[in-house]
Amino acid sequence: MRNCILWATGDDYNYFYNFIALQQYMGRLNIIAAVTKQENIYGKYLDNIPVICASEVKNQEFEYIIVCSRRFFDEICDEIVGGGYRKKQSNKCKRFWLCKI
DSSP, X not given: OEXXXXXXXXXXXXXXXXXXXXXXXXXXXXXEEEEXXXXXXXXXXXXXXXXXXXXXXGGSOOSEEEEOOSTTHHHHHHHHHHTTOOOOEEEXXXXXXXXXX
């Protein structure tokens, strides 16, 4: 099971959540946090997932970031790389977008 962080909690998060939750239920993923820019939900839970800001990512132990945004995918990947994480590959899958770092 891979520890993952979900990045972006907007409309696309809701679109992808059921698929991601199924992967977690099947034991493929362990969602440890969701990153958002919505300051009003920092420190709260979204679908039983702790919500954090981007600066808190460095305090987490994870293998993957799942980018839950189609519209801002490239910008989010740039932000992730700009935050000091190395982007090994980026796969645009049919169901969700994955940034392996």
